[in-house]
Amino acid sequence: MKRDFELGCSHSLADIQILRNRFLRLHIGWLAVILVVGPARADVVWRGDFETGDHSQYSHSQMVRADRLAVVTSPVAEGKYALKAMVKQGDDPINASGNRNELVYLSNEQVGSEYYYRWKVMFAPDFPSVKTWQVFTQWHHDGCCGSPPVEFFVYGEEIRLTMTDSVTPWRTPLTRGVWHEFIFHVKWSADAKVGFIELWHNGQQVLKKRNLATMYAGMKSYMKLGLYRSDTIKETGVVYHDGLIQATALEDVLPPPPPPESEEDPAEEETPQPGIPEVSPPEEGTPSEGGTSPGVTPGSPGSVNPPASGSSQELSPTYGCSATGGSLAALVALLGLLGNGRSRRRR
Known part of the structure; x- marks a missing residue:
């Protein structure tokens, strides 16, 4: 795959949004296969x-x-x-x-x-x-x-x-x-x-x-x-x-298993939007919930709070440069893994 963007701090949020959308378009088929394919079922x-x-x-x-x-x-x-x-x-x-x-x-x-x-x-x-x-x-x-x-x-x-x-x-x-x-x-x-x-x-x-x-x-x-x-x-x-x-x-012919009980408060669930969700610029001043994932500080786009001590790094919808590489690095790493997997399968 030809890569039209190079990573760096000089690119704007709009550039990164284009990269993200391109990633989704290129790999939505592979993601669908990963999520959907399972044991064959008869009718x-x-x-x-x-x-x-x-x-x-x-x-x-x-x-x-x-x-x-x-x-x-x-x-x-x-x-x-x-x-x-x-x-x-x-x-x-x-x-x-x-x-x-x-x-x-x-x-x-x-x-x-x-x-x-x-x-x-x-x-x-x-x-x-x-x-x-x-x-x-x-x-x-x-x-x-x-x-x-x-x-x-x-x-x-x-x-x-x-x-x-x-x-x-x-x-x-x-x-x-x-x-x-x-x-x-x-x-x-x-x-x-x-x-x-x-x-x-x-x-x-x-x-x-x-x-x-x-x-x-x-x-x-x-x-x-x-x-x-x-x-x-x-x-x-x-x-x-x-x-x-x-x-x-x-x-x-087996009866379906009962649906799992959600532990989340329904009032806290976000309403899904149709299509590919737009990514809002990061905001400053909002700590991550529970301190278990990196929080986003309101104000300046691209600034990310470091994760709390002992916590695991999770993907979040923020882009930009940080000491840990942020979600952009994780996104690009995932893109590379999918590309490598496709190359190995061709061989």
Whole structure:
């Protein structure tokens, strides 16, 4: 890079401002790369988290009445909305076996595809305890008959995951009135040597990678959630669903970390200005706060207070000549480092 300015005390504040702006223009791309580049993240494939306030994220519903699949504002696990699924004996909207009220998402999972699904479920305090099946999430085949190849359900006082051929690789005690978080990793295949599953429950991996058939041969699968149960159950059943996400990487279904709490007083924060900030001439008479960084003395541009004993030198928006070199020296040093780094990368 050709350097049009030489350092010295003869240059004006305007010259230094031009140098600073040129530095920003030349290296803003490199700075953006340094700040932004991180581990590659896959995109979220689909959200069924009800944050639309309705059922529009889903393909269609199977319910006898609107109140059986109600989008509610309480209780919720995250965001503003959740689904309240209710089933009473006799609810049979599609004239099939069992009673149900379910939402359908025609995802049509392809053979060989691999996804992570995360969702949260809460069972009402009076959720029935019966020795028969009550399915709350399933991946159903597009054939006419038989049990789905993947189903999460309650049996008595247990939550179970059952796969094709009635294999039950995981179960846990049922707890009511609390949110259960599931992360389900699956590769879709009818070949038990190719298909596999993994499962996390409430942040803990409870089922390590296990090869199983996850589809029926020659059929596709699609997702359903709500409540589907034996028609022998007389009591009303209520289950809540929230936060459903489908993605191709684990990090994309994990909930975001809580924002860090700021220790600064919001009243003391400066309002950011759009664009490149203008640099005001240094002022005289204002000591540095706490004595931990060099202060700027009002009055004459370019005069800088020395840092307090034992303090570290920090960059500050002042320019000029000083015994320590000031921010201008640090700026030029940073410019040189970036230039050297670019030369090394070329080699």
